[in-house]
Amino acid sequence: MMLIIYFGLFQLAYSLGDIMIYVLYSSQTNSNFVSDAKNNLYNTINQNEQFFDIQLIEVDLNQNLADNLDAKENFMILDATFDIFWNKMIYEYSENNNIVNLKMNFDASYVGEWQFFLHNSPDQHKEIAELVIKFFGWTNLAIISNNFPINVKMASNIEKRLKNQVSQKIILPDSINKERISNLITKIIKPDGIQMFFILEEGDNFQYLIENLKDEKVYKKGAGVLAGSSSIWAAKEDGLIIYVEKGLETAESYTEYEILAIKHFTDIILEFKSRYSSSQQFEGFNSLLLKQLLESSTFQHRKIPIFSIINIDNNDKILKAEVENSTFHIFNKTFIYPGNTTSFPKISETEIVLSIASGSSEPNGVSNLFNPQNFLGSLYAQWVINNSTSLLKNFYISQFQTDCGASVYNFDFYYKCMSPLKSQLGVAFLSPSFGSGAVGYISIFRKLGLKIPHCGAGVRTAILSNKTAYPEYMRVITSIDYFAVIIAKSLAYFGWKNVAVIYNSKASAIAEYNTFAQECEGLGISILNDKDKRMLPAGYLRTNFTQYKHIFQNIYETKVRVCVLFVDNPSAWHVIEGLYDVGFREGDLIPIFDSKTGGVQSISNDLEEYIKKRKELMLGSLSVFSNEYIGDYGKQIKAQITQAFYPQDPSYKCFSFDAFMLAAHGLDYTINRGDDIENPLVLNKNLRKQRFVGCSGTISIESDSNNRNSAPINLFNFYYNETSKSYIETSVIVYSPESAIPFNVMQQVAWPKQSKTVPTDIRDKNWDCPFEKRLVRNSQAGVGVLFAVCFSIFSISGIITWLIWKKWKIVDYPKLEKPKKLKFADMMVYLVIAIEFFQYIYLGPPVSSMNSAVAYMSEATSVDLTSFITFKGTIFWITMIFTLCVVLLSIFLNIFTVTRFKNLLKWRICISIRVFAEALMPLFGNALFIPIISFLLNIFSCTHATGDSISDTYLDKDCYQYCWKGKHLAFALLSIVATFIYVPLTVYYRPVYQEVQESLHIKTMPKYLVIKSLTQIFFVVLKKTLGLYQPEVHGFVYLILFSIYIWIVIRLKAYNYDKICLLLLTAMLMVVWSVLFTSLSNILEANFIYWLCCQMTGWAAILLWGALKAKKLPSMIIIEKGMDISILFKFMLGKVKAEAIHAKKIKYVSKKEINDSCKINISHEKVDENKIEIIMEENASQIFWSSGNALRIDENEEAKNDETARMNSNRKLL
Structure with missing residues (x-):
């Protein structure tokens, strides 16, 4: 076939x-x-x-x-x-x-x-209509058809087949008018809450029907309209869905529709x-x-039944899908519905409209991104209500979102925007989260003659608490005045006594600031920034920074770390940028916001350069706001909101959720009572009666105000969580006014730089410098100059020492062979060895971590004293001047002592100076040699800078003084001159000093003294250079060099007395042991007790060895028992005889004998016999007078003769 x-x-x-x-x-x-x-x-x-x-x-x-x-x-x-x-x-x-x-x-x-x-059969059209309705899942559907028999039959068939989905079937008469359509909508469609329609109409009637649906607020967001194939040429309205026979989609008229067929x-x-x-x-x-x-090309003598699904979007007919053999072939899953929404309109309940000021437009032309995101909580509340089986059953609650301003109020802007929306605002209104906007909307509604209730979410403006002035208003949080008090109490809780404040020119912010300032005064908290430099304009933006820079600069100059911001978002974020621009960096600032920072939102949705500034200063910040997401229900809602609006932060959305739920509970209560929800006074009254559990706890409104009943206030912390790798703003402290312990810590605050310690209220409290610590950098040029100066001094000192060495290398002293009585000068030798022991330890690696006692002694003997006194600033300069004076005095005494101006010795003052010099020279020449050199070198320590130039370096001991200019340059030159005079004289004088000390028995070899001087200079230079930058390396280098120095000292035989040599060696070995274990402790991990025990054990062993060795050596220095002073006084009073006095030789002498042999000058004037003035030279004996007689106590004659001979020899040498 x-x-x-x-x-x-x-x-x-x-x-x-x-x-x-x-x-x-x-x-x-x-x-x-x-x-x-x-x-x-x-x-x-x-x-x-x-x-x-x-x-x-x-x-x-x-x-x-x-x-x-x-x-x-x-x-x-x-x-x-x-x-x-x-x-x-x-x-x-x-x-x-x-x-x-x-x-x-x-x-x-x-x-x-x-x-x-030419066309498919009505049955085929019926089948495709059923498929599309089922595809969208529409229920509570109304079928509206003209009275064409074929359409009437089709409508009846669909009604029978979809009886569970179809609520109404409406057959339109031949002639329709606006009044008929309006009655149809208001009396049949609206009462049943019908929003889904299947329309079998065409041409002008179809368009007329759609226009009426729009006028009656039925064709809107949430509605769904499906039209038959023959409506394709009349379908113009966005959101319409039409099924049409394939090939006829482009028809623009009835004729074209048929011609295409x-x-x-x-x-x-x-x-x-x-x-x-x-x-x-x-x-x-x-x-x-x-x-x-x-x-052969048709189906049952008809077109093959393939239908196109067309969606009107922006007046364009968009092919979304094709249906063939009951199978959908989707080309574009996103459908546009009435109201320009892409959500599936599956709702079947009666709609109740709540209007919400959730837009972002502002009169100043700047979009408020914060406001729309806050109201996402109300969107989720809407979902919860519409899916509830108990709350507002058989009703569907919807939102009418206005976009007429939020935070900046302008009457003309608001009124012009809201007037056309008057009939769409529903039965209640959720006001914006900003005080000025909330108050502004009340004025606008009154102007429009609307009395519907206003439910506030995050608004805290103080004046809105007044129920008499604003009876239509109520809110789910407390007043802002309460927040100002909590912020002040929080400052006291953290122990902060100093703070800076910024507030804007809004009336609410000014009131909040005044409350805060009053509370701070009562708590003893000082606001440091100037009073006339605290207020910014409302709506401050970064573009205003230049004009208001002085406000931020003033805060920066106070050095305060804590700054309270009574500025709402997003202006607060721009304020943070301004603080960054004047110099604040991470850790310099702890902002405290009077509302939540906005979390992740505050550091996103902007250019990277601005986000960087906010992120650096806002992490670690605090904010005060009402508690959100309390209890099991609150946690459940938080998890759901987080999931629904991921990745947005759930913050603030709880309050819009609760505000929406307040309206819903009030509506449910009103409906159940049989009251009219369209009556605003009745609804307002019923809203104030509500008490329910919201996501922020139990919600109820105070009877005498518009505020929520007392609720806990949270202190939030915004930080970066290292574990989750995310930014978090979470509650860390809850303030409960009725609790015995008001501040309840939930978790530890994460301060800036992830610190767990509460920062000080003044930044860089121990940093007293005219620039920020973060600007400090290491100066390679400054380090180079320090190294150059130090090693230049050492090199020149080395040359001078070599010249002095040539004179003293041939001088030597014989060992003590006969016992000598210990004199004061001999004691100074012992004292110098002890002092230099600690000084040598100081010149090595730091020992404070291992043995604090030794460290303190080392610092004290080296006149460092940094553990006791801060040698910085004024103290440094005073000490520097004092050191230069000591150096000058030392130079004078050295010259005076060495040159011996004999022709001046007849002057009594010159003799006193000589005696004073001989007494102090051991101190200046030995004990103070290392401290003086070390301190003079401090003037060259300019190793840090605020810039790259050598002129940007500053003195390490006084950051207010920049180096190599002015005062510093003058003192640097003085130090160089003083050093180059003091060092040669001291090196030269050390051996000479021994020659002028007639009572000194323990002699130090001149060669050793010269070598010691150069070595000490080198060790000081090494400490100032290598010890500063490589302390670990310095420790071992010092250990090696000091060991070599010990070997040299042993070879030179430092003293003419073996026991003193042994004592010096013992002290030096103890230094080596200390340096060894200090160096090891600085690079190895171990308990300091272990190192201390090792150090003490080693010292004990060395001391024991020294003591055993000392026993084998003869004692040439004898300490004799002193004279009994009481017997001496008795002798002077004639109470005892001379024999009672313990002296080697006692005899009475006459005045003439005294004058001749002892050179005692007695005045020729008549004087009291018992009051003779005596001037003694260095070799004079001790004279005591009693009743006109003189008693001379002489030393051993042999010792006296030996001493006289030695002095004559020394004078020849000099």
Whole structure:
């Protein structure tokens, strides 16, 4: 059979010529189609090939149908009569004469072999409509149809099949008007809460119906409208969904809709013709084969049932899907619905509208991004309510979001924006989270004559507490005055007594600041920034920074770390940027916000340069706000909101959630009482009666104000969580005014730089410098100068020492062979060894971590005293001046002692100076040598800088003094001069000092003294250079060099007394041991007790060894028992005889003998015998006077003679 059909089709290809299409129309035919068909049908179906001829024939009862048709031509009939009589007549003619008949309207009564229908059957349309409705899941559906029988039947069939989804079936009359449509919507559709529609209407009526749905606020967000295929040319409104037969999607009118349907059939013939156009044609016409050709390309003599799903978006017809054989082929999943929303409108309950000021527009033209995000909590509350089985059952609550301002109030802007929205604002209003906006909206609503209740979410403005002034208002948090008090109490809780404040010019901020200042005064907290430099304009932005920079600069100059901001977001973020721009960096500032920072939002959604500034200063900040997400229910809502709006921070959304729930509970209460929710006074009264559990705890409104009943206040901390690698703003402390312990710590505060210690309220409290500590950098140039100066001093000292060495290297002293009595000068030798022991330890690595006692002694003997006194600033300069004076005195005494101005010795003052010099020279030349050199070198310690230039270096001991200019340069030159004079004189004088000390028995070898001087200078230089930058390396280098120094000292035999040499060696070995273990302790991890034990054990062993060795050596220095002072006084009073005095030799002498032998000058004037003034030279004996007689106590004569001989020898040497 199939072979016969294809053979016939092949034969037809050769027999086709031009085909005539007779378009038969009647008075029932659409007049627009008749007129347009004459002009457009021919061109549309021929596609420039002129294959089809078109002839329009109006049927007439007075004429025979066959008379108008040329049976000799190849032709087809297009039945456009839409008349029952002519449908039958044409049907019979077609069937009897085997003529193909294309029917524009479907009538199942006239299905025949030669009948072909331009459109799919009503059953196919019904099936596709059901599929689409089920696809979207719409319920509570209303079917609106015209009264065409085919549409009425289709509507009835769908209603039967989708009885659980269809609430209403509405058949429109022939003529509809606005009043009828309005009554239909208000009396039938709205009471049942119907928002889903299937419309079987076309042309102007369809568009008129859509316009009325819009006017009655039905065609809006949340609604869904599906239209049938014949509505395609009239569908213009965004959000409409139309199913249409494939190929007819582009129709812009009824005529075009039908012509496109005709073209579908003529294209089948043209396509077949073009396929075989090169083959030879046969003459003649075979209608049977033409029928077979159309049958092969249709389904049951109708178009193949493929439907397109069209969505109107921005007046464009967008193909979203195709349906074939009940299967959807989705091309674009995102559908646009009424209200320009992409959410599936599946809601079936009655809508209650709440208006919400959730927009971002502001009068100043700057978008408020914070406000819309805050109100996401209300969006989630809406979802909770609409999915609740108990709250507002059978009702659907929706939001009407306004965009008329939030934080900046301007009457003209608000009024102009809100006036057109008056009828859309619903039964209650959620005011914005900003005081000025909330108060402004109350004024606007009153101007518009609206009295609906206002529910505030995060608004804390003090004046809104007044129930008498603002009876339509209520809020779910407390007043801002309360927050100001809590901030002040929090400062006291952290122990802060100094703070800076910034507030803006809003009335609420000024009131909050005044409350805060008063509370701080009572708590003894000082506000350090100037009073006239605390206020910024409302809505401050970074573009205003230059104008208000002095406010930020003033805070920076106070050095205060804690800064309270009574500025709302996002202005507060711009304030942080301003503080960064004047110099604040991480750790310099602890901002305290009077509301939450905004969390992640505060450091996102902006340019990276601004985010960097905020992130650096805001991490570790604190903020005070009402508690959110309390209890199990609160935690549950927080988790759900976080998931719903990820990755946004859930902060602030709890309050808009609770505000929306307050309205919902009030509406539910009003409905259950049978009250009218449209009555604002009744609803307001019922809202104030509510008490329910929200995400921020139990919500209820105070009876005498608009505030929420007392609730805990949270102290929030914004920080970076290292574990979760995320930024978090979380509650760390809860302030409960009714609790016995008001401040309840939930978790430890993460301060800036992740510190766990409460920072001081003054930044860099121990940093008294005119610049920030963070600006300090190491100066390579400064270090280079220090190294150069130190090693230059050592080099020059080395040259001078070498010259002095040439003089003293030949001088030596014999060992003590006879016992000598211990003198004061000998004691100084012991004392110097002891002092230098600690000084050598000081010149090594730091020992404070191991043995604090030794460290303190080392510092004290080296005149460092940094553990006791801070040698910085004024103290340093005073000490420097004192040191230069000591050096000057030392130089003078050295010169005076060495030159011995003998011609001046007749002057009594000169003799006193000489005695004073000989007494102090051991101190200046030995004990103070290392401290003086070390302190003079401090003036060159300019190793840090605030810039890259050498002129940017500052003195380490006084950061207010920049180096190499002015005062510093003068003192540096003085120090160089003093050093180059003091060092040579001291090095030279050390050996000479021994020669002028007649009572000194323990002599130090001059060679050792010279070597010691140069070594001490080198050790000081090493301490100031390598010890400063490489302390670990310095310790071991010092250990090696000091060991070499010990070997040299042993070789030189430092003293003429073996026991003193042993004592020096013992002390030096103890230094080596201390340096060794100090160096090891600085690089190895171990308990300091271990190192201390090792040090003490080593010292004990060395001391024991020294003591054992000392026992084997003879004692040449004898300590004799002193004279009994009481017996001496008795002798002077004549109470005892001379023999009672323990002296080696006692005799009485006369005045003449005293004057001759002891050179005692007695005044020639008459004087009291018992009061003779005596001036003694260095070799004088001790003289005591009693009753006019002189008693001389002489030393051993032999010792005296030896001493006299030695002094004569020394004078020759000098």
